[in-house]
Amino acid sequence: MGKLGKREIIILGVMGIAILYGAFYFLAPKKKASISNMAQKTAELNAFVTDLNTGLAKDGTRNQDILIFRRAEKEWKQDPFLDAKSYRAWSKARETVKAGAAAPKIEFTYTGYLEVNRGKMAIINGMEYREGEELDVKGFVLKSITPARVVIENRAAKAAQTIPLQE
Numbered sequence: 001m002g003k004l005g006k007r008e009i010i011i012l013g014v015m016g017i018a019i020l021y022g023a024f025y026f027l028a029p030k031k032k033a034s035i036s037n038m039a040q041k042t043a044e045l046n047a048f049v050t051d052l053n054t055g056l057a058k059d060g061t062r063n064q065d066i067l068i069f070r071r072a073e074k075e076w077k078q079d080p081f082l083d084a085k086s087y088r089a090w091s092k093a094r095e096t097v098k099a100g101a102a103a104p105k106i107e108f109t110y111t112g113y114l115e116v117n118r119g120k121m122a123i124i125n126g127m128e129y130r131e132g133e134e135l136d137v138k139g140f141v142l143k144s145i146t147p148a149r150v151v152i153e154n155r156a157a158k159a160a161q162t163i164p165l166q167e
Contacts, residue, residue: 106137110163113147120145124152124163 004012112123121128122145129135129142135152143151149164 106140108135108137108140108152108161108163110150110165113145113165115147122150124150 108124109126110122110124111126114121114123114128119130121130122142123129124135124142127136131142131145134141139154139156141153141155143153143160147165149162151160151162153160
């Protein structure tokens with residue numbers, strides 16, 4: 001091994017000091033906590049928990065579940081899952097129905113067909129339906145399913161509507 005330069009000597013010295021400090025820190029005997037010190041810490045912890053419970057009781061957060069259910073049961077002014085365009089269309093349709101005017105035409109999208117054994121299913125507006133099943137849109141029933149189209153009946157108007165498969 002050759003002669004060490006000033007830089008290498010400094011690095012080795014700092015490394016030696018770090019090793020000595022680590023050995024002293026990890027190998028030196030630790031002071032044991034006194035029983036009175038542990039009792040004091042336990043008392044402080046119990047006082048903290050008591051204060052916390054008292055504060056929670058004052059805030060009324062123990063009845064938080066009841067509050068959540070009450071708020072969920074109220075009629076929502078706006079559906080949080082609708083985007084702005086869909087909300088405007090829904091709001092306009094709602095106002096039209098309240099005013100007593102004719103209900104707006106409801107759009108259906110037939111996007112999928114499944115046939116397993118003798119059972120047929122259609123995917124309409126992202127939901128799966130069987131023949132004769134009532135749709136999520138109140139008053140509409142799925143009458144028939146073919147791979148190319150579905151027939152949806154409006155019970156209120158007694159009218160059938162044929163929707164072709166969209167690919």
